[in-house]
Amino acid sequence: MTIDSARGAPSTGADDASGTPEASPELIQLLTPEGERVEHPDYPLDLTPDEVRGLYRDLVMVRRFDMEAVALTRQGELGLWASLLGQEAAQIGSGRALGERDMVFPTYREHGVAWTRGLDPLKVLAMFRGLSNCGWDPAEHNFHLYTVVIGSQTLHATGYAMGVQRDGVLGTDKAAATIAYFGDGATSQGDVNESFVFASVFNAPIVFFCQNNQWAISEPLEKQSRIPLYRRAQGFGFPGLRVDGNDVFACLAVTRKALEAARSGQGPMLIEAFTYRMGAHTTTDDPTRYRLEAELEAWKLKDPIERVKAYLVRNDLADTEFFDEIDAEAKQYAADLRRRCLELPDPEPMAIFQDIYAEPHALISEEQAQFAAYLESFETEGSGS
Amino acid sequence: MSTDVLTLGKALNEGLRRALEDDPKVLVMGEDVGKLGGVFRVTDGLQKDFGEDRVIDTPLAESGIVGTAIGLALRGYRPIVEIQFDGFVFPAADQIITQLAKMRLRSQGAIKLPVVIRIPCGGGIGAVEHHSESPEVYFTHTAGLRVVACSNPADAYAMIQQSVRCDDPVIFFEPKRRYWDKAPVDRSGEWLPLDRARVVNPGSDVTVLAYGPMVKTCLEAASAALEEDRSLEVIDLRSLNPLDIDTVLESVRRTGRCVVVHEAPVFSGYGAELAARISEKCFYHLEAPVLRVGGFSTPYPANRLEEHYLPDLDRVLDAVDRVMEW
Structure with missing residues (x-):
C-alpha cells in the first residue's frame, strides 16, 4: 500500500485489507517493534516506569498461562484451547484501558482481557476442561461470559450499552462504557453488522474492538473483506481506526480514548487492532495446511512482548533481575494453575438439571427425579439389597 | 372484581x-x-x-x-x-x-x-x-x-x-x-398461574386439547357436538413449556379418549409430544389412540387455500367421531 492510496480515495483490491501496516500512516503506533517510543499527536501517553513494568508483567503472565493451557490440552487435561499467542498486547492494552464500571463482552479467546479484569483463570480452564459451559458471574468482574458462536456477543454488548444509556449515567462519574471483542472473521457475521447499525442509530456507549489476527481458522482476511476493516465503521456512521495490535502502548492509549468518548456520550467507535494469530486457531487446528512459515517468521519480529522488553532495556527501566523475577513468577503461576486445574472435581451428574430456569419448571423437576431414581437403582443393586 | x-x-x-x-x-x-x-x-x-x-x-x-x-x-x-x-x-x-x-x-x-x-x-x-x-x-x-x-x-x-x-x-x-x-x-390480578392449563369446557366423552387460535375452534366444535349428544371436554393448554400434564392426564383418565388440535403440521408437532405422554401415563384408560388434527406436512399454502389447510370445526368433529367409533 502506498501513502497516497491510504490517504486518498478508497483504494481497491484485496491487498489493501491486510496490507503491510508499517508502510501505512493509517496505523497508530506508539512503540516500534524495536522498542522505540514514537509520539502520535492524537494519542499522548504518559506511563510511569512502574506502569510499563506492570504491562510487561501482564504480557508475560498471560502468555505463560496460555502456554500452560496448550500443554494441558496436549496432555489430554483440557478438551480444547483457543490460544491467544501473539495477541497479548491487543488484549492487555485494551483491558488495562478499562474502568471498573466498564463492561466487557469477550469471545472465547480473551484470556488476556480476563486477566486484566481479575477473573480466576481456573474458571476459564474449567470451561475448556468440560466441567462447565462457562460458569462465572459476569457482574463479579464486569466480564461477560465467553461467547462461542461468532459475533453474537456484539449485540449483547450493544444492548447493554443501550441500557447504560437508559440509566442516564453517561457524562457522570457513574458512566460506563461497553467493549465488545471480536475477530476479523466475525466482521462478516450479520450480528456484528446489526450491532453496528443499532449502536450507531442509538449512539450507544460502546467500543467495538476487533482483533484482526489475519486468519479466521484457515481463511485469510481477503475472504472477509476487500477494504481494511476499520473503514467499515464509516459506512455505519461512526469513527473507525487501526492500531498496531502488537503495541501495548498504542492499544492502551487508543482504547482509553475511545472508552472516554463513549462514557461521555459520544457514541460508538471501531478499533481494528492489527495483529497476528501466532498459534493455531485452536488446539485441533493445523495451520501448516493453509499458511506459510515465512509469514509467521515475519510476525515474530513484531512480537508484542519483545518490544516492551527492548523499551525497558533501552531506557534503563529494568534489569536482568527484573526479567528473571517475572519469568520465575510466571513459571510459579503456571505450575500453580496446573495443579489447581488437575484438582478440579468433575461435576455431579445431577448438575445437568441445575440453573436452566430461574423459576420452578415442572418438566425439569420430573426428569431430575426420574434420573435420580434411575441412578439410585444402581446403588441399590450394588449394595446387594 | x-x-x-x-x-x-x-x-x-x-x-x-x-x-x-x-x-x-x-x-x-x-x-x-x-x-x-x-x-x-x-x-x-x-x-x-x-x-x-x-x-x-x-x-x-x-x-x-x-x-x-x-x-x-x-x-x-x-x-x-x-x-x-x-x-x-x-x-x-x-x-x-x-x-x-x-x-x-x-x-x-x-x-x-x-x-x-x-x-x-x-x-x-x-x-x-x-x-x-x-x-x-x-x-x-x-x-x-x-x-x-x-x-x-x-x-x-x-x-x-x-x-x-x-x-x-x-x-x-x-x-x-x-x-x-x-x-x-x-383486572383483579388473581389469575391462574402462567404454567397451568385450564379446562374451558367441561365434558365427559372426549378430551380435546388445544392452545392459541384453535381453542375457539374447539369450543365451537364442543357446542356442535352437543347436538349429537357428545360431550367434549376442551382444555386450553396455555403453557406449552412447561406443560401442565396433570390437568391433561386427569381429564383423559376420565374420558378415555383424546384429540389434539393445532394449526402447525401434525408431523413432529406438539401433538406428538402430547400423544406420547398420554399413551405412557394413561395406557389402560384409553379407549382409542390419541388422534391429532393439524396442518399438513406442507409449507403453509397460499391464502386462497388456507381454509383447507387449517383445522376447522368439521375436522375436529371428524376426529371426535373416529375416537368415539374406534
Missing part, C-alpha cells in the same frame, strides 16, 4: 401498559411499535405515554432486536420484544435458541434473562406467505425457554403481565386471527 369487555388486541395493549407502569425497567421494543403502535396496534399509544426510550422503534433486524434485548436484560431491564410476524422470527433464532435460552445455565445461575418475545402466530387472515406460520415447537424443543400461547382477551391481559414478571425468557404466542375477538377481562 373489575371487568371490562375488550378485544384480545386491546387486552394485550392494556396488559403491556400495566407492565410499563408497574416497573420502570420494563421496555417495549420492535419494528413499528412506536408511533404506528405495531402493525396490529397492540402497542398503540404506548410510546406517546412512556417515551421513545422505553417504547423503542428498532432497526429492521430481528436478530439485532433479540440480541440487544438480551444485553438490556443483562443491564437490569425487562424487555418485551415484538416480532412482527411468526415467519420473521427465524433471523432471530440463533439469538433465541443459542444465546437467550442458554445464558443462565452458562453463568451457572448467576444471571436472569427476563425477556418476553411476543409473536403473532397462525393463519386465517388471508395473509401473504411467511405471515401465517405456527413455529411453536422450535421453541418448546429448546430448554431454557418458556413457551405460552394465549387464546382469549382475559388470558391475554393476565398472561402478558405474568410473562413480564417471570425471571425466565418467555416466548409469547398471540393468535393473530383472534385479535379482534371480544370478551370480559379480569
